[in-house]
Amino acid sequence: MTTDIDDATGEDSPVSSDGDEDTVDSGPDAAGAEDLDVEDLDDMAGNRIYGATARGVLEYVARNIAEEPDAVAIDEEQNRGGIRYKLHVAPDDMGRIIGRRGRVAQAIRTVVRAAGARDDIDANVDIVDE
Numbered sequence: 001m002t003t004d005i006d007d008a009t010g011e012d013s014p015v016s017s018d019g020d021e022d023t024v025d026s027g028p029d030a031a032g033a034e035d036l037d038v039e040d041l042d043d044m045a046g047n048r049i050y051g052a053t054a055r056g057v058l059e060y061v062a063r064n065i066a067e068e069p070d071a072v073a074i075d076e077e078q079n080r081g082g083i084r085y086k087l088h089v090a091p092d093d094m095g096r097i098i099g100r101r102g103r104v105a106q107a108i109r110t111v112v113r114a115a116g117a118r119d120d121i122d123a124n125v126d127i128v129d130e
Contacts, residue, residue, distance in 0.1 A: 082122025
């Protein structure tokens with residue numbers, strides 16, 4: 001590959017060896033990059049935190065339900081089958097997090113489990129009373 005200097009701008013412009021400016025060689029890293037999905041790029045990153053998606057979803061949902069979002073705390077335990085999150089909230093927010101007949105708590109568990117499935121982990125949530 002050679003470069004020609006554009007007379008109007010004074011910048012280098014890559015051209016192929018036959019002089020045709022329509023064919024640009026961007027190097028080996030750009031070959032096929034447009035064919036990759038966002039998920040493929042996430043998998044190639046290699047430095048993702050274990051369970052980050054599930055934890056982020058749990059934190060987001062809990063903070064938006066609670067009246068005292070600064071009191072929301074999440075502890076995590078990794079085990080053989082996946083990860084278990086322990087959700088701590090202010091005593092006044094326990095009823096809001098659990099909901100009538102535990103429906104809100106079950107919905108939170110379902111959404112967090114689905115977010116964990118995106119990262120191929122089994123994510124569980126326990127609501128802890130301090």
